[in-house]
Amino acid sequence: MELHIVINGRKDLAAQLYQQLREAIAAGRLTAGAQLPPSRLLAEQLGISRKTVSDTYATLTYEGLLVGRIGRGTFVNAWAPQPDRVQTATDLACSANLAKWQALPSPMHHPANDKRLRYEFIGGATSRQQFPQDEWRRCTQHALRRIAEHSGFYSQPEGLPALRSAIAGHIAFSRGVNCRDSDIVVTNGAQQALDLLARVVLEPGSIVAMEDPGYTPARQLFTALGAHVASVPVDAQGIQVDQIPDGTRLIYVTPSHQFPLGMPMSPARREALLARAFDLGAIIIEDDYDSEFRYEGRPTDSLQSLDSRGVVAYVGTFSKTLLPELRLGYVVLPPAIHGAVLKAKLLTDQHSSTLPQWALAKFISEGYLLKHIRRCHTVYAGRRERILERLAGDLSPWFEAVPTVAGFHLAALCKVPVNIALLRELARQVDVGLYPLEVFFHDAPVRAGLIVGFGAIELLDIDPALDRVRDILLKIA
Template sequence: MPLLDALGLDLERRPDAPLHRQLYERLIDGIAAGAIKPGEKLPSTRDLAQFLGVSRNTIMLAFEHLTAEGFLEGQSGSGTYVAREPPSKAATPAPARINPALRAAGTLDRSFACGAGFADVPATLRHMRRPVPFRSNFPAVDAFPVQVWAKLAADIYRKMSPELAGELMGEGDPQGYAPLREAIVEHVTLGRGLVCRPENVVVFAGAQHAVDLACRILLTEGETAWCEDPGYDGAYASVTAAGARPVAVPVDADGLDVAAGVARAPDARLAYVSPSKQFPLGMSLSLERRRALLDWAGRADAWILEDDYDAEFRYAGRPLPALHALDREARVIYLGTFSKTLFPGIRLGFAVVPDALVEAFVAARSVTGRYSPMLEQALVARFMSEGHFASHVRRMRKLYAQRQAHLLDALARRLGNWMTPEPTDTGMEIVARLRPGLSARRVAAAAVQEGLELMPLSALAREAEVDDLLTIGFSAFSAEQMDEGVETLRTVLLRLESTSRAP
């Protein structure tokens, strides 16, 4: 490739500069120096990856950032070209895959310090949610029924009466669009065994929004809250931001260890739990533990946040009923999200709250974002009421089962010397145990350099010793993407192995 030979794109594997970042900077330098002319066509991502000896994901990451910043232009069916009027060279381009606004905010010379509640927000909550192999908990946006969605949206606009326009294009109800709340009640009643009314449902901008607001409402400064260990970092962050203290409670094969929680913080005001599929380890909370947790909440006058984040995607057998379905004392706040069942960009979730808390939640919702966009709520309501949601979930169950099977086969064939993956009957990712001597943090850090994303469970742990465990997502990736990712990960593991053996 004469163009690339002229540029001298000799990428180096360095911990301080991922390969995609190096390529991004080299191409900007080439454009700024005139070595790559405006309007000039670049090699395909596949050809460029082969030429440089890197994964295709590395090339795609670099191209995506250059396109977003105006240096490159993609032409459908033709390829990628240098923009005819590229911007001047950025003095300090923003690091890859991190929101530039967040990085900028962190470098400003401010006259005040960040409040203690937000001083240690986990970096995992700041990542742009994009499907890089093997990101966990990311739905198959490539299989979303876009044409059905578009037809419903067009129909809503085409048939919008002045009265409906006033409802959907005016100010919304902080509690949520009534037809959507009705559709949610039907969904959780039939699918998860809840007994509730539309009046118990509050719509949020995703489940994390609901977690955060629940912590603000239910916790006061200095109180304690149980959080699973390892567990969802957003729960720890929200408890801390509310001025309370998260208490790490271990999990085992039966889920949250209720007895350990009682021993550590018997008077905790709140417990966050993911009973259908514990995040990130994947087990279900046993029926005995569910009853013990509800008994404790009743005795302690405590509340339980039940995060039912991907229970819809169960491939085998019937799941246990939601914890909320077993609650006889109205202590459970049930959380659901459309970010997993539909797509992350929809930013809609919901909470099913006890009667005694409805007014508090609606009042708090009215001052934290006021309400979610009404047109999106109306579109989801139509998608659900006309049966498209149920059909989509059924298709995704089948697709995710197929994708998991493909990944398990590829891992067994190509990576069996380094890890043992555990199949799952629910969700979008598996947990793999590394062989003795391998660190999940080290493997994940090396994989990032090659354009992959793996989650070491130790990043979600407070006291639990889990540095031999990784989550590997499969739901968002085709067989081809997973095969390429597995080969890239094999290269990473071989390199780490050779490094550890070097004298």
């Protein structure tokens, strides 16, 4: 890539070059540490003498803007003066909107690699040791070959046909979802699916009914788009349908594994919810984020499989079954909103990256995904069982588990007053990551406790970690 320098005429060549390089450094276009072209190469590109370039480099080096490194070249000095900030956020006309976005909390923000603790009970994360590296590598190589066979045009916004077909077959088999390939839109994770649905259904001031406690990132998304989120309490059967307000346009639920408490929605409540949405003219978002991992009782069908009215948008993700970094999800759309969501996807990002799409299509079609889920199911079942044993044993004076039969997190409610903030801080000091339940309550009375994820912690690490938690509780509670 050539350095952008424009030489006009043949007068004052050194001055022109000096001024443009200095301005580029001052404006930040040439950043600290950036390497400049060798003097001979830059002279050839600009059609000027090498001496002119060398002299200019020398002048800027003397002024402290450049630094020469023997055998390596000439670089922008890391200590070069940085440009003054002309504007601050408060100076802008959009300052109030910026403040609104910056004020949004990040209750499920995963720590960076270098800040992760040895023992992590974070929800929504998976153990890299379980990821089938060899199978995925073969599928990625297949994806590279498929991309090489195609021209350099953009792909379809709804996703590759091969992947949509594979997803349709997989969710019909594992979750009883009733759909065709054409009903599916591939997204960048489940969060983009929620964003697309909200964009086409909601307007500023629209009402969204949502479980409380519930998935906070979804609540924040709906609020950021100008919607009014109505908190609807949950009980042992799920969302209390009779408290969904009139005028609701969108209903967000997690019926198979209520987030964060974990209980499934009862069949009677599901039927009532479908009828209520139809009467309101509302769309239901069924977020089926981790119900492929089930440990007790009979499997439950998806809410979408019961929908004969065309009101359910079924959202799924591969972040939980494979890796969060893949950022691949999907939504099964009811006919009424299919065209609008597809247009929103096209305008948002054209389409999701095709390389992981090709790889995932191969991964599913070759049976690797089901094999991986079965293998993980055994692993997660063992971790879950051990955590439940500890909660029913030496941790029982302080916590009790909420009954749950699926997923890879569970909720542990406080039986006695516990300073959760202090417990978290002291646990971090002994390399244990704990996460409070309270951040998922909005208007409902807060129930103190922990959300205990077991996707990212190894079985042999559970007891040492919980021993440390118990020892802290003995001191503070």
